[in-house]
Amino acid sequence: MPINIPSHLVGLSETEVLSAREKFGANQLEAGKKSTWLSLLLDILKEPMLILLFAISIIYVIIGDYGEALFMFLAIVAVSAISFYQDNRSKKALEALEKLNEPLSKVIRSGKLMEIPTHEIVVGDLLITEEGKMINADGRIVHSNDFSVNESALTGESLSVFKSSDADHNEVYSGTLAVSGLAVIAVDHVGKDTRLGKIGTSIAGIKEEASPLQLQIRKFVRTMAIIGIVIFLLVCAVNYYHTVDLLQSLLNGLTLAMSVLPEEIPVAFTTFMALGAWKLMREGVIIKRSSIVETLGSTTVICTDKTGTITENTMQLKYLYDYQLDKTYEEPDFGHPDLAQLIDYAMWSSEPVPFDPMEKTLHRIYQETQQQDQRKAFQLFHEYPLEGKPPMMTHLFQNENQKRIIASKGAPEVILQVADLPEEEKDRMRQLIKDFGGQGYRVLGVAKSNFAGDDFPEKQQDLPFEFLGFVVFYDPPKQGIQQVFEQIYAAGIKVKVITGDNTDTTRSIATQAGIQHAADAIEGKEVMGLSANQLQAVVEEKVLFTRMFPDAKLTVVNALKQQGEVVAMLGDGVNDGPALKAAHIGVAMGSKGTEIAKVAASLVITNDDLEKLIIGIAAGRRIYTNIKKAIQYIISIHIPIILTVSLPLFLGWVYPQIFTPVHVIFLELIMGPTCSIVYENEPMEKNTMLQKPRRMTDTFLNWKELSISIVQGLIITLGVLFIYQWNVQQGGSEEHTRAMVFTTLIFANILLSLTNRSFYYSLFESFKNKNWLLVGVTIATLLLLAGILYIPAMASFFNVTGLKISELAMAGLIAAVSVLWFEGYKFWRRRRGVRQ
Template identity: 50%
Template sequence: MALTNTFKGLSQDQVREARLAHGLNVLSGKSGHPFWRIFKGIVTEPMIILLLAASSIYLISGKFSDALLLFSAVLLVAVVSVVQEGRSHNAFKKLKEITQPQCTVIREGTEMLINTADLVPGDCLIAREGETVAADGEILQANDFSLNESVITGEAFPVEKDENGPDRLVYAGTAVTSGLSVIRITHTGNATRLGMIGDRLKQVVIERTPLERQIRAFVRNMAIIGTIVFLLVWAINFYQSGSFIKSLLKALTLAMSILPEEIPVAYTTFMALGAWRLMRSGIVVKQMKTVEALGSATVICVDKTGTITQNRMSLAKLALPDGTITDAGTATTLSVPAGQLLQIAMFASEPIPFDPMEKALHDAYSLFTDNDERSLYRMVREYPLSGQPPMMTHVYENASGHRLIAVKGAPEAVLRASGLTTSHQQKVREVLTALAAQGYRVLAVGSAADEILPEDQMALHLDYMGLVAFYDPPKENMAMVLKQFYDAGVQVKIITGDNSLTTEAIAKEVGFRGYDKAIGGEDLMRLSDEELSIAVRDNAIFSRMFPEAKLRIINALKANRQVVAMTGDGVNDAPALRAAHIGIAMGRKGTAIAKEAASLVLVEDDLSAMVTAIAAGRKIYANLKKAVQYIIAIHIPIILIVLLPLLLGWTYPAIFSPLHVIVLELIMGPTCSVAFEGDPLEKNTMHAAPRPVEASFFSWGELAHSLLQGAAITAGLVLVYQVSVARGFTGEHTRTLVFTTLVLANILLTQVSRSRVYSILTVVRYKNPLIAYVLLATMAILAVTLVVPDVSSVFQFVPVPLSEVLWCLLVAASSVLWYEAVKYYRRRKL
């Protein structure tokens, strides 16, 4: 019977009045993105502090135009920071909007899905198994309803509640572990028990990811080095020149050149935009650490039903106790025994079914019966699904007092409780084996006539009624999806509540590797930790699994140094989803509890999206590494061309001022945080082994390559510097040529750094318009500084002939393009 026949709920006018009186159903907390937080982040950036210090020194020394320029640079850097922060914030804001929790209510006699924020006092909320209660209320009707109230009480065991019990109240944030209930909402938002807990919900400590910690440590170490060098250079120059102000400016220039402030910005931007791109592909990332972990996944554990298969259950076979099998898919009528089997199986299902198998039983009963008896019986007792393997029992009575006891569940459990002889049980198992080997999911059905109902359903005196077999076809793309996982070096394991024969048959059909290597849940739980470590390595199918067994598998795989991804959709999957490195909930059939426990949600329940996610994770990591290697390589010549003339007493010691360094920083920032992020996945990436999660972001070899690239560019700059001095060029002329060479080298280095394997001729054809815009803007800036007199004078440049610019280009090309020979050697080894 539909709930809307009993409950009508609020009218739209009543909803509006309640919302005006009570507001939205949200917990107040910290503002999402206040201006002061952006401002605080900007003014505490080391580069901004150095710029403000240099501007103040210019102002004190009377160089007002230079001070104004640097203050302008501060504003420009601030604007760039706000834009980059805004891109990251907007990406995460949109992710938050799309993951807005929803709930089901009855309004004006109609069930409807609404955002939980729109729930108001007086609403009739329908809470089903797997969902989280959205607000406080009292139970109006309950059916086998139990809650996990640990968020309120700290106790994790289920608490049974109904409309007649002493405790009819339910609270926001509690999880429905079984059954269904209609709840009248009494309190929302901060008025709920959860809202009154208050401050403890606001003080969430966000743990930094391993990569983020490595990046922060690298930047911190560079800042320490910069501080030490700053003090040394300032002391040496002050000792040599006796000028406090000039020495301080030279030291500040060097300190600015050392700080790699682009790296943390690039990290945040890559992760935020990566999560946004994944969302556009139907993959909602809830935690930033998941983006990192995706590229490292070595094993993915999947359910069979709804992941490997289509989750479109249809009743296929009815097997009677005498071995007679009826094909329910082709039959037009049923024999009396087959009809009775179907009726008992249907009554053993929930009256308002939400499980696909129970829906199939109700549909088949409606199709085959001419005398629907569902409205004649009232449920008086329910034994919930329990046991390992599980079964469930419903007890009904009609108006005349006739009792009907219907049981269904795993064949092992029903047979154990039945009164069949050993030989008869063996015959049933033979039929069961034959059906399971064809890929059918099989349940056993029984009935009882007990006058006195026992506490435990296993104590019922069961009459075995037969088997009902369902068919859930595999997804058409599953063979291809599995091949893509295998090609990427990712193992796939099936963890299912179904029996091993059914799972093996479906697995074999889709080309699953290791379909003949299976272990059951009870056998697995008897293993020691050492035996389990071997079992999870050697077996590919884990059947008849329950929550404790699933969790043990995940922890054992992690102990084997695997990076584990796990899919799930039910309440029982939540512990394992939370334990996995990458918990993956299904967006359509997943329960709210599963989605809450997971770190990633597949909107369309399509496992192929995980191939996309792993590819995206590898691409993000690879592109971030390219960006950081580029930053290191380009910082080396900036540091050395400032440091060497100062330390070695060259003819023009102050070749660059803070203004030159900040312009170079403004060029490099967008290049690394925007341009590299948009580069596509390189073709060899998804055929390589996953990256070990504990691996350092940089190997010493990779760091050496970046240092060599930087040293080569430095050599080119030193050549231009020394040749200019030898030819008697002025300091302004020399500065112009050195700066031009460095900017041109930066443009070429950007293209060369886009791949560590493929040539520059290949990467320039990558589809990434942003990098073209950034490089064009860089060339435009260089042209303006060289050609426009007023700008040239600000930078202390002089006009130079085209032949000298071409000479700078030749030196820049020679100092960068040598790396193409290294890439050619790598391609030869592929």
């Protein structure tokens, strides 16, 4: 139902809007300093790999090897370009997400209601804010209904404050949240001139906390860097002892340091997370923090609200029960004269400007069935807001003849409790409520009062009430919701329903939606009365949590977290805010969700389709698995590079410098894109969503996984060193031996990137997962290798000779044996029935 704009509220004209924007500016805080090309370049040049390349280039210049120096400078350009490309992809992905996070605001301009981007609000605008919305400018209230605000963002005080057009309570501030009701605000300050702007608080200024996976990766990279420094010093010392040549010793040491440094890993992590968030955005899932993608895949429990999450939130009016006649009516009989009083008081107990779906329906039914529309004749002069456990609300209206209407509605239990009815009648009504609830209907009780005088009691429950009847709504489960829950259960994820509705209605809807063990239910007041040990047992056992209020929802979420569960909380209402904020993953509904829910959540589903959460969890599992594959690939391929550079030197073999920096940087230029681009694009393996969630406490590589990667690397090293010694025994020159070793390592690298696509399924099974980037990188690598071996200028530069077909076959065979033994290991795992 559209908002009825009071006639005296006209707002600014288009000319006045332009003038205000010119004079006071846009509704934006100062933009952060934009990165210049120079600062971006300096950031890239601080990378350890580039510092090593610069050092090697300078040494080549000093010793007069200008060709090698030029190649190193070209390598610097190539590495910088790859880094810039990756940074740019990540940055653009995150910028796209930020744009989607800007909310729209309702304003009155030239007497018309319109929605505009929040940054377009100007001083003098009439801004409309309602329950669940963030206030986006400073101003004064000029019109309100039952309006309260949470100002904790500015004051730290968590309790809501009621505000009205009264001079003492009419100021509201940007960054605060409307908890109830509706208000029209005349905007006084925007952007940096708001109280929030002066404090300098902005989301951009909050430092994002590192995730457990980020911390583990940083620790791993730091450890490898320390090992690299130690080996660098050791190689320098050994080489200087043998040659007494400082520059050559430094060159060898830097070559090895370059081979040890796993700089691809942090780049890969950033790329995976940013692009993962961007891909989910295209699916209609907005991720506020890219690191949440990693957490998604670990979800073990989904706590979901009922209304608007499991159900459509359409609130169709199904029945009207009139107590005086003891009769239930359904459409098309709502226009029956006997129902006039019940419909009247159900509407008057709603907000004059409704925003709740049920209240919008009641206003519509009133408009369609009543002979005379009295809404403009009566003014709200006193109100009791929605409160209590379970809640009720009461509105007092009066016309110019001082005729009063005092209407109340709320949870049927509380309306019966305050109504003047015999106890046996109350019991009869409770059975009727139970019958309606058992069919999945949502029931509200309606009552009237005839209180005279102006000395109103402090609590609405103390007014004398006459019970009128029930309004009965049906909010059906969403289409396809059963299949969604089937997928959730198949993925090993538990489901809890946490709702403010009553037990019977919730149980019926949950059963229709396909939620398992829906008989297990407990109410919010019982939850709050439990001891810590009892609470732990209850949250483990129960599935339905009904008549829940914000504190009770928060208590359940925290109890689940204490049990080690990774909790995703789904909600769309104001009362879901605390639980959304506390959960590992707060999920808000983007279409019908309140802004409070969206602000508190870390993830927003734009079209309210719960199936999008499954897509998010699948993406989280895919990304986490692919990060592990990328890191295991990097560990495995670095080992043969490190040992091929160092062992001939330490063991005094005939060709101690089989690899120079040129060869190592070529390998690095292949490994970087393979790690961070190719594996990021790797599709999800089959049956991934049939596995149990991983535990958050798991390290990204356990000892078993790490040992597999080390063994892979060592066996490749054996193959490479075997080809070295075999070629030497055949009387091969240094250039020919280098060509055989280099080619074998390139072939091994390609095969490793293929076999490590899955640590469970066979290489041939993995080919079913199309990844054109992998094909592209493989072809490019083989073409470059062919150029190095068979183009004289390139062969001379890399100090290699061309290889015969038989020698290429030999290198390929050794590489295949060194890598493809792993296929046998995977086959053995599958035969043993070891799960992926």
